[in-house]
Amino acid sequence: MFDIEKLKFDEKGLIPAIIVDAKTKKVLTLAYMNKESLQISLEKELTCFYSRSRQELWLKGETSGNYQHIVSITSDCDNDALVVMVEPEGPACHLGTTSCFNNEVFQSEDRHEFSYQGLIELIEGRKKDKVEGSYTTYLFEKGLDKILKKVGEECTEVIIAAKADDKKETIYEIADLAYHVMVLMIEQGIALEDIHDELASRHVIDHKVKQEKMTQ
DSSP states (O other): OOOGGGSOOOTTSOEEEEEEETTTOOEEEEEEEOHHHHHHHHHHTBOEEEETTTTEEEETTTTTSOOEEEEEEEEOTTSSOEEEEEEESSOSSTTSOSOSOOOOOOOOSSOOOOOHHHHHHHHHHHHHSOOTTOHHHHHHHHOHHHHHHHHHHHHHHHHHHHHTTOHHHHHHHHHHHHHHHHHHHHHHTOOHHHHHHHHHHHHHHHHHHHHHHHHO
16 A cells, blocks of 8 residues: 555645546646545545645535546556546536637647547537438448448458468457447447446456456
8 A cells, every 4th residue: 555655745745646538548637636635535446635725635526516436546657647537427617518628729730649449429519410421320321231241341351461471460350340340339239338337347246256266
């Protein structure tokens, strides 16, 4: 167990805490903790901060219901900043948005941010608002049988590439398969969070099985 006495609080007794959604990995907010609020956070497994403007402790969600359940807390190399991974019950921002970070300051023309959540939202948009000439729109228009056929074809392509020990081609085909599976997910009303939760539950089961084998 990490000794919180090793943490370096500033001259006001505060340490910055970057709050991140454990599932989406999206930065939700930047807040501050003192030793007391950190201790409360550890005991309740809910984020508790120190308000610099009101100069008092506040348990996130206590009035709004938007609690943040703590998954983990990690300090940086200098022990003067924290990353808090959470499972939020609601928006992090007082404006009602998921994250406090919404105002784009700069976006490179050559480099683009990618996320599975962003891709699946794009695919979902193609289902709701048909875009002429879009392959994704074409799949949705053709329906479930066409989507399933493509998933099956891409599974075969992955097997062929892997059997040939062609890493580059296997990566390419796995990416194709992942995309078509996402199209299937949207068609079936399945969210990334559903898959995340299922895999997470299996991880817990696998961990328990390993422990049982070690004790035998």
